Amino acid sequence: MDFSFTEEQEMTRQMVREFAEREIAPVVMEYDESQQFPWEIIRKLAELGLLGILISPDYGGSGMGYIDLAIIIEELSRVDPSIGLTVAAHNSLCCNHIYLYGTEKQKKNYLPLLASGKKLGAWALTEAEAGSDASAIRATAILRDGQWVLNGSKLFITNANVGEVAVVLAVTDKSKGAKGISAFILEKGMAGFRVGKKENKLGVRASDTAELIMEDCSIPQENLLGKEGEGFINALALLDGGRVGIAAFSVGIAQGVMELCLKYSKERVQFGKPIAKFQAIQWILADMATQIDAARLLTYRAAYLRQQEQRSTKEASMAKLYASEMAVRATEKAVQIFGGYGFTKDYPVEKFYRDVKIATIGEGTSEIQHLVIARQILE
Amino acid sequence: MKIIVCIKQVPDTEAKIKIAPDGRAIDDAEINYIINPYEEYAIEEGLRTKESLGEGEVILISVGPERASTALRSGLAMGADRAIHINDSLLDENDPLLVATILSKAIQQEGYNLILCGVQGVGTDHYQVGPILAELLGIPHVGVVTKLQISPDKAVAHREIEGVSEVIETPLPALFTAQKGLNEPRYPSLKGIMMAKKKPLTLLDCQHLGLSEEEVNKLKGKALIIKLELPPMRPKGLVVQGEPSETVKQLIEWLQKETGIL
């Protein structure tokens, strides 16, 4: 058994860490407060190849794997979860759906633009009435005169405003349930396709979340992505990779707050000594460190399995469940260790405490992860 | 144009330094090693020169133990074309005369038009390898450079001296040592990282450079590290608060009692 990262992976981690600390850390609060999309940072990430992580160089990508993806999302989220989430959704959902299931023509058309970051991508499954129960979506796509006509709306879609390409799931045959759902590639500017309300969120406020609306949106027949009726099945397979991303997002956040706590608890003096000298604080820190490592091991195991193209549904769900719940606890404890200062926006733990909560909700809530894991072990 | 960049791998500037049991070296058990930051400027300048001339080759050279190859790979990931790693148990990468001599042999074998070094290696901070190397090669040297314009046969270098900028023109080949401010080093891209392993990294030892053990030993030890000590802990400061009449009193009392200055 070998737990070491390759030299390239270590280099990638160091590069992303340095980038995040120098270029992102100074402006994190500014973007959070204004809820502006950090275009300047995203453009720099694009130049470094971070918007085409999994895509082969044949389509202008970086040709890296799921372990590298996890490293990158972990390191970005350690400094700014909003950027971690933007990068995760673009790479592991939108790009990867086209990369894994697209035709050669679709891949040639879209991947170079997405991988180079000239266009950002969104991935739209959730609807107002279909979140956890995702196969209950109501958006429809009907083939009419050689064109797909889409109707319906998608809620809580990451990169909905800023993205110019969207993979959208819609029902093509209602009688077949989950096997009657297909995926489509939509582009901004197509008639009948528009952005709805932008969400005002608790956390990850510099990540763009909004509604996507299709009203008699007519698209070429060739924009069907994957086989007709396989959109939902492909989406589930995709989520095995996506959940590794959310697990890495969680590990990064927890690592970020732990480092802040270690520093703060050694500096903050109460009762004549640094609070790190109190056993009550030491217990919290020891638990944090242990649980972060456990989550990290689950995360990289799931990434490894996925990279080996082995089945990883259970392992990805376990990693996502454990890491996200762990990170929520860690940020709560971090605010506690910072005391009154942790409750203010002058100290960074307050933002992590808000940002982390999406991890137990997005790409399947914790309850849904329990269902997935239970189904796998009872099989 | 053949652009040589000499790089050293050094302890991370954020690493917590502990002294090894022998008292003469640092304990490297838990230390993360990086490219000497001043040499990141040198690499960046080499890459920019190649890009602006539209031709050339950037070759990295490092003297150091096995781990130094990681620094060379990082430099290749930034965009350098190939690397030479000189590793020999006879060598000591912290001995400036020895390192400069070894580098001069390798660089003479390689051929060169332009040589870039960092102004100093953080940690040991000798500021010597660049100037000694230029001297051994018999070429001009401009140190502590903050701006550099290279054309095919000459260079114009700027350096900050007391209150003014000094501008120096020199024919090539020449050697320059990079100071902070020379440029903003790029981050290696993911593509650069993936390509780094495919680029040539040549391993050399003293024998390859035509140096016998005896010759190496003769060069060594012109300066010896006798002892390393950590800087003394900064004594606790005093914050005086309140009205000026109060704070002055507090300060005087402190200066009398705690410091003996008054």
Ligand SMILES: Cc1cc2nc3c(=O)[nH]c(=O)nc-3n(C[C@H](O)[C@H](O)[C@H](O)COP(=O)(O)OP(=O)(O)OC[C@H]3O[C@@H](n4cnc5c(N)ncnc54)[C@H](O)[C@@H]3O)c2cc1C
């Ligand atoms: C910031 C953000 C970004 C997002 N980005 C995207 C995106 O890019 N693309 C996309 O398609 N979606 C996206 N989503 C949507 C996200 O995936 C859904 O919010 C999530 O799947 C939960 O669905 P829901 O909000 O409808 O909650 P519901 O499904 O209504 O769940 C409400 C509660 O009921 C629980 N529950 C539901 N069913 C069960 C059950 N069977 N047993 C036990 N408990 C159950 C849930 O766990 C939860 O606690 C995003 C959401 C947010 C907040």
Ligand SMILES: Cc1cc2nc3c(=O)[nH]c(=O)nc-3n(C[C@H](O)[C@H](O)[C@H](O)COP(=O)(O)OP(=O)(O)OC[C@H]3O[C@@H](n4cnc5c(N)ncnc54)[C@H](O)[C@@H]3O)c2cc1C
């Ligand atoms: C919104 C807000 C409103 C407030 N309003 C008021 C107000 O109206 N009036 C007022 O006077 N104050 C007020 N406060 C201050 C509040 O009472 C303090 O923030 C609180 O007492 C904690 O002190 P601290 O922030 O200095 O944290 P610290 O005392 O520095 O504590 C930091 C951490 O160390 C832990 N710790 C400290 N000592 C020990 C120990 N011996 N053993 C184990 N753990 C230890 C703490 O539990 C905490 O987790 C307010 C604070 C906030 C955030």
